[in-house]
Amino acid sequence: MDLLALADFNLVARHGGFGRAARAAGRPKATLSRRVAELEAALDLRLFERGPRTLKLTEEGRALHERTGMLLAELDETAAVIASGSAKPRGRLRISAPLLFSQVAMGKLAAEFAARHPEVRLEVTTEDRAVDMVEEGYDLVIRVNPETNESLVGRIFMRDRLIVVASPALGRPVGERPVPAVVRGPDGGDAWHVGAPGGRSRIVFEPVLHLSSLIMVRDAIRAGIGAGCLPISLVCHDLTAGRLVQWGDIDGPAIALWTLYPSRRLLSARVSAFLDHLKQAFPNGTPDELASYVAG
Structure with missing residues (x-):
């Protein structure tokens, strides 16, 4: 050819x-x-x-x-x-990242990366949908629990888990009495299935607020209006400070954040540099690391 x-x-x-x-x-x-x-x-x-x-x-x-x-x-x-004569990263680097990770961490990550690699023109787009990397011209995407895609390869760089939290003033329910809840989106269900030291249980809830952002959900829970389900990385400092209490871990698969890129090409120097940057920021990929990075 x-x-x-x-x-x-x-x-x-x-x-x-x-x-x-x-x-x-x-x-x-x-x-x-x-x-x-x-x-x-x-x-x-x-x-x-x-x-x-x-x-x-x-x-x-x-x-x-x-x-x-x-x-x-x-x-x-x-x-x-x-x-x-140089493998120095340079050129345009387009990244798509999910909303929550972008809100809490991507601004700081991008600034540090830009300072370290001034010849790379970094562009980050925030969206939760599964973008078409090739059609839309992305070099790297970050996704939460992505579906299997044979045309892409990647790696997990962060793990998290969902927990149910509430203000200490909001008493934990007894039996099937519903508790007020703050949920993300228009359809948040009607019960959480959680695991706790005392065994598994079902917490029935009635939404009092429907919000589109997990940051808003967290802030409303802090205000005491209801309980909610959030990633532990988003609330671990609140738990340590006693502003929130944990009612249990959500039963189900853990949260995994992946970096994905096309498999039919060599990794460019700029993509490799950003992957290394993530590894340095989150060497163990734990929720505590993400919370500390955001608070630091």
Whole structure:
């Protein structure tokens, strides 16, 4: 396969048209069109659907772009690094991270990383949805308990667990009497199943507040309006100070924060540097480390 033609194909796919790609690269539009046509002929595949005013990737074209675009970018970066005689991280680094982790830790992490690696242009987007790394151009994503994805590899860098907490003034319920609760989102259920030193139990609750952020949930619980379910890293200092008390651990899988990146490419120097940065910030990946990092 002609790598130059493949690079031109990815250039056109990335910019969504021959004209835009030609202007971005400062190259003749006719040359790009010819090179893509030659690649299609060599592969015996139509890579673009060409309309009077639109250009759209075919299913085969999309698959080729997803599998080769990042790889070619990494080859370009590797060549630039070798030419400069340095493996120093540089260039753009786009990261997607979940809301809560971003709110409590990402600002500090990003500032420290930027100070340590001034030639990296770090961009962090906060969202809980599962982004398409290749389609949306992310180098690294952080996700909570992600679903298995054969096109991605990654590692766990932090573990947490959910607990039920309340103000000391709010007495723990007896029997099936519901307790007032602060829940995240419109549908928070009606009971928590918890494990405690005395054995497993079921805590029935009635929501008095529905909030969209766990930070807001924590603050409302601190105010004594009701009990709630939160990651222990978010409230461990409140538990130590006696502002909150723990009613039990939620039964279910633990919380695991993962870093994910495409498996069909070499890790760039900037992605490796950020992974090392996370490891230095959270060497053991415990909830106490996260709480201490946020409070420090």
